[in-house]
Amino acid sequence: MPERKPAAIVTVGSELVEGLRLDTNTREIALALSSAGFWVKEAVSVGDDIELLAGTLSRLIGRYELVVGTGGLGPTHDDITREAAAMALDLELLPDEAIAERLATIASRHVRTRAADQIGLQALILAGATVLHPDSGTAPGQIVQTPRGRLVLLPGPPHEMRPMLEEFLDSGSDGVAPRILSCVGMSESDAQLAAQEGIGDAAVSLTVLATPALVDVVLIDDGAGERILAEVASRVRAALGDRCFAEDGRSLPQVVLSLARDRGITLATAESCTGGLVAAALTDISGASDTFLGGVVAYANTIKTSLLAVPDALLREYGAVSEPIAAAMATGVRDVTGAELGVSVTGVAGPAGGTADRPVGMVYFGVADSRGVLSERRDLFGDRPGIRTRACVTALDMARRRLLER
Amino acid sequence: MPERKPAAIVTVGSELVEGLRLDTNTREIALALSSAGFWVKEAVSVGDDIELLAGTLSRLIGRYELVVGTGGLGPTHDDITREAAAMALDLELLPDEAIAERLATIASRHVRTRAADQIGLQALILAGATVLHPDSGTAPGQIVQTPRGRLVLLPGPPHEMRPMLEEFLDSGSDGVAPRILSCVGMSESDAQLAAQEGIGDAAVSLTVLATPALVDVVLIDDGAGERILAEVASRVRAALGDRCFAEDGRSLPQVVLSLARDRGITLATAESCTGGLVAAALTDISGASDTFLGGVVAYANTIKTSLLAVPDALLREYGAVSEPIAAAMATGVRDVTGAELGVSVTGVAGPAGGTADRPVGMVYFGVADSRGVLSERRDLFGDRPGIRTRACVTALDMARRRLLER
Numbered sequence: 001m002p003e004r005k006p007a008a009i010v011t012v013g014s015e016l017v018e019g020l021r022l023d024t025n026t027r028e029i030a031l032a033l034s035s036a037g038f039w040v041k042e043a044v045s046v047g048d049d050i051e052l053l054a055g056t057l058s059r060l061i062g063r064y065e066l067v068v069g070t071g072g073l074g075p076t077h078d079d080i081t082r083e084a085a086a087m088a089l090d091l092e093l094l095p096d097e098a099i100a101e102r103l104a105t106i107a108s109r110h111v112r113t114r115a116a117d118q119i120g121l122q123a124l125i126l127a128g129a130t131v132l133h134p135d136s137g138t139a140p141g142q143i144v145q146t147p148r149g150r151l152v153l154l155p156g157p158p159h160e161m162r163p164m165l166e167e168f169l170d171s172g173s174d175g176v177a178p179r180i181l182s183c184v185g186m187s188e189s190d191a192q193l194a195a196q197e198g199i200g201d202a203a204v205s206l207t208v209l210a211t212p213a214l215v216d217v218v219l220i221d222d223g224a225g226e227r228i229l230a231e232v233a234s235r236v237r238a239a240l241g242d243r244c245f246a247e248d249g250r251s252l253p254q255v256v257l258s259l260a261r262d263r264g265i266t267l268a269t270a271e272s273c274t275g276g277l278v279a280a281a282l283t284d285i286s287g288a289s290d291t292f293l294g295g296v297v298a299y300a301n302t303i304k305t306s307l308l309a310v311p312d313a314l315l316r317e318y319g320a321v322s323e324p325i326a327a328a329m330a331t332g333v334r335d336v337t338g339a340e341l342g343v344s345v346t347g348v349a350g351p352a353g354g355t356a357d358r359p360v361g362m363v364y365f366g367v368a369d370s371r372g373v374l375s376e377r378r379d380l381f382g383d384r385p386g387i388r389t390r391a392c393v394t395a396l397d398m399a400r401r402r403l404l405e406r
Numbered sequence: 407m408p409e410r411k412p413a414a415i416v417t418v419g420s421e422l423v424e425g426l427r428l429d430t431n432t433r434e435i436a437l438a439l440s441s442a443g444f445w446v447k448e449a450v451s452v453g454d455d456i457e458l459l460a461g462t463l464s465r466l467i468g469r470y471e472l473v474v475g476t477g478g479l480g481p482t483h484d485d486i487t488r489e490a491a492a493m494a495l496d497l498e499l500l501p502d503e504a505i506a507e508r509l510a511t512i513a514s515r516h517v518r519t520r521a522a523d524q525i526g527l528q529a530l531i532l533a534g535a536t537v538l539h540p541d542s543g544t545a546p547g548q549i550v551q552t553p554r555g556r557l558v559l560l561p562g563p564p565h566e567m568r569p570m571l572e573e574f575l576d577s578g579s580d581g582v583a584p585r586i587l588s589c590v591g592m593s594e595s596d597a598q599l600a601a602q603e604g605i606g607d608a609a610v611s612l613t614v615l616a617t618p619a620l621v622d623v624v625l626i627d628d629g630a631g632e633r634i635l636a637e638v639a640s641r642v643r644a645a646l647g648d649r650c651f652a653e654d655g656r657s658l659p660q661v662v663l664s665l666a667r668d669r670g671i672t673l674a675t676a677e678s679c680t681g682g683l684v685a686a687a688l689t690d691i692s693g694a695s696d697t698f699l700g701g702v703v704a705y706a707n708t709i710k711t712s713l714l715a716v717p718d719a720l721l722r723e724y725g726a727v728s729e730p731i732a733a734a735m736a737t738g739v740r741d742v743t744g745a746e747l748g749v750s751v752t753g754v755a756g757p758a759g760g761t762a763d764r765p766v767g768m769v770y771f772g773v774a775d776s777r778g779v780l781s782e783r784r785d786l787f788g789d790r791p792g793i794r795t796r797a798c799v800t801a802l803d804m805a806r807r808r809l810l811e812r
Contacts, residue, residue, distance in 0.1 A: 284791065
């Protein structure tokens with residue numbers, strides 16, 4: 001693998017430098033560039049100040065082989081990136097007819113007002129630039145040659161930026177793709193130890209990325225080459241065991257849906273403290289409808305009895321956050337929906353509502369299928385969103401493990 | 407209020423520019439500085455490269471009245487910020503006896519390794535600097551005069567950085583808090599036009615922040631003072647009309663829940679294409695359980711009939727994505743849960759499943775209460791997550807509007 005090429009990232013927007021929005025693009029772009037053989041040396045955020053941005057771009061273009069900018073490509077007067085880049089590179093901005101036409105169509109369908117006049121600004125392209133067409137959103141991206149390399153301009157919204165960044169990197173990357181082993185139910189440090197043993201003294205570098213309840217082990221070629229990287233990945237995979245649920249970038253809901261689909265098993269959810277997050281995670285995947293039938297958000301106890309047929313006596317005896325109720329919710333949703341596999345969650349997400357017997361973070365999970373029902377308690381930590389996210393991931397993982405046994 | 411003073415933020419650490427850690431300090435510091443009367447113009451992250459950091463500090467110190475740096479103050483060889491600042495300002499680093507003593511005590515108690523030798527590095531203070539003593543952690547912060555103003559160095563861990571930043575700002579803050587008007591159902595450009603009219607020639611600066619289907623109009627005092635800012639906010643509020651749902655930072659689900667709570671109205675959801683997102687958004691709010699009873703994720707048509715009592719004949723006649731079905735889902739979930747207000751969503755989230763009659767993005771919404779039922783079609787754009795998010799926001803907004811009529 002060739003030496004890593006120096007790069008910089010620029011994010012544009014007063015909302016970033018004034019603290020009104022958290023910048024997550026820098027991290028995402030930096031990680032993608034690192035994996036694609038670049039070495040990011042600095043990352044700059046600037047407000048909507050055209051002189052300052054032009055100066056910043058000019059400085060970075062003069063110093064780095066690759067400069068990736070995001071933001072400021074929209075249709076308002078705040079969107080100064082096109083113009084600043086034109087100033088920095090001394091290039092003209094020219095309207096692209098095909099883009100202008102597409103934007104006009106969008107404007108006529110969706111925008112009812114004077115804003116329609118402004119949308120056309122997004123059709124202005126730096127002379128000689130390659131256009132990155134948007135999958136969603138309206139702003140195209142642009143790639144332009146600079147004296148030392150390239151300047152890439154991408155839109156700010158992460159879901160618009162992401163596919164264009166991938167398109168750019170796919171077209172020019174000459175590195176070995178990193179291996180990503182996605183794990184659930186283990187700590188960042190355990191994942192790191194397991195991975196370090198598998199790497200040994202191979203020229204493979206390791207990054208461990210943790211989000212609540214999930215850990216990605218990223219193995220990056222650092223001179224080892226494709227074959228050695230594959231061997232390392234397979235050793236690390238063995239050490240991680242069944243806590244590793246994907247080696248191909250698929251998410252946990254994707255894995256659950258495809259395991260179920262392969263086995264001809266339909267799914268349904270019964271949720272209390274996660275309040276719909278498990279169903280939302282599954283239905284986020286296109287094509288979920290052939291496998292996921294639906295579910296019940298049984299937030300109030302009356303819904304647990306009326307829609308899931310949880311016996312009122314059981315609720316009175318054990319309380320809503322208990323093993324018998326998790327089991328009854330899982331069997332209940334299976335019965336009312338006709339799904340083969342029912343998954344349930346009931347717990348205390350906090351911050352209010354915890355007691356000595358039922359502390360915040362105490363969550364019960366149930367899985368029911370034609371072979372029977374099992375339920376399990378976990379004590380999760382974090383604030384309310386953290387506990388809900390961890391509970392959602394744990395419920396999906398219980399479904400995954402049950403499906404693996406089938 | 408005096409004019410806002412220009413400022414910059416520097417975060418130090420290779421883990422930031424390589425994407426291994428998300429930088430949250432910039433946002434937190436920027437927000438605190440904005441509220442304290444500074445105008446953050448740029449924010450820079452640099453890796454552990456002493457020449458680059460010294461050059462960056464030198465450039466920013468020459469340009470801004472305040473430069474706040476975080477990170478790189480620890481005891482390891484990667485911690486280069488002290489030395490880089492000394493280079494940039496041409497100042498000596500001198501050991502502070504009191505800090506050295508405190509660090510030696512900590513080292514003897516807690517550190518078992520060679521690190522004990524290094525911990526003393528943290529006692530090195532820029533000549534003439536004011537020391538910010540740590541509440542937790544070991545690294546002191548430093549404030550030093552620069553030709554144009556001040557350089558403030560703070561540790562990287564947020565819980566160590568935060569109290570020192572407060573200590574620094576408490577000693578010199580005189581700002582007016584920005585006003586944030588949160589809107590739904592309007593474009594970024596329309597919000598901007600409405601806001602600009604309200605601002606007129608007042609010394610108030612404007613930032614418009616858009617996320618799918620939501621727009622925040624942020625009004626920042628730029629010399630106008632508290633009273634004029636309040637007048638501007640009230641004019642802008644009037645221009646935005648009922649599309650503005652909050653002036654106090656509350657989210658749309660929070661507003662829906664509190665409108666319902668104030669009126670003693672309970673809520674339930676019936677979701678097809680959003681698959682649980684609306685219920686998840688409502689239950690994300692602590693205390694939702696007194697108002698939100700629960701809901702049904704009716705992804706498959708069988709669930710629409712079995713759990714929501716949607717007539718099979720209606721489904722056959724109109725198809726699942728239609729006004730009558732949205733209405734039947736809303737009345738159905740109201741009946742089966744006993745809630746006063748039922749909200750429903752059914753549509754085509756894509757990317758697959760669209761037809762000429764039912765294109766991707768076509769979504770029907772229903773709202774039912776004891777006064778009747780209404781349903782509405784919207785054509786939403788975006789990729790699958792974008793359409794689902796916009797559908798979720800639209801459903802919440804329909805509930806909000808119905809509640810406002812009660």
